[in-house]
Amino acid sequence: MARWEPNARGRLEDAALDLFTERGYDKTTIAEIAQRAGLTERTFFRHFADKREVLFGASNPLLGVLTDAVAAAPTDTPPLDAVAAALDSAAAVLQERRSYARRRQAVITANEELLERELVKLAVLAEGLATALRSRGASAAEAAVAAETGIALFRAAYASWLAADDTADLAECLHSAFATLRTLAR
Template identity: 55%
Template sequence: MGRWEPNARGRLEQAALELYVERGFGQTTVTEIAKRAGLTERTFFRHFADKREVLFSGSAVLQECLVDAVAGAPETAAPIVAVAAGLDAVGDLFRDRRPHAVQRQAVIAANSELQERELIKLATLAAAMADALRGRGVTEPGASLVAEAGIAVFRIAFERWIDGAAGEDLTALMRDSLAELRAVTCGA
């Protein structure tokens, strides 16, 4: 495939993930990723700051989706209901992406540097969600508590989804996890 072919970014992402799975993150170079994608290193660096960014490039889209859904929840919605709307929107983003997510998480799980980066991403999502809740008039510490709880629900459901929990979709698993949280905190 020639360098002029469309979707250079997508080709780089696919090549990187394939190589990370085959050889490991630490053993894969930017040169190898670019070559596998039929592109140059220069093209790689036009799209990504480094080889970690290939795995985390969707974070901005994920954050925007989550924040927009929380902010756009009905004005009368309780904070946890606004967070649930955000989680539902995130579930829609991941629909039909399980095979990619499974590979990505395997690469992350095998590398402590990437695990740290994943935790930073989750903390950033929680902070953004707390900001969205404060924008809805939720005061502290409530906004941060609900946002952190929402990210915990996401993380636990995502892990179950990656592990193939009964073939359920991510949205259903997040709803189940949120219901479990409510049950253990409210005695319901």
């Protein structure tokens, strides 16, 4: 029987991020992550299928957050506003894990393979948003433009949020990016 380990997942994430930061993602083994967390490799594999899953999860939880929020927006909400509201919901989820997000981003930026994976994740979010918008009656062109633009603004806001000091708020960074776009697009 497996012993119950309090917050094993969080401890493994912490240990992995420490090691990725200290010696690089490629040079860190799962055995080392488990050891640093004071857990066994078997416990690691109960929580993650592989090393990359520590950074990316088994699924893309933001996808559900975004598409649910688009579906929940009042029917008369214009597409770009529905996307803005959805990104606000995602921002609330991410804001709670700012310290984790910052450490994670430093690891990802240092490794081309991880950076590619992150970009694919964002492209999947854009596709999900576009599909959700079309389900609400947006044209294919409007849906594509609103979804791609929303993810572009999210990228810009996320970068400025992580670069700013600890008091920064992701939702505020997002609102600021949308306001900048609305001014530039005038």
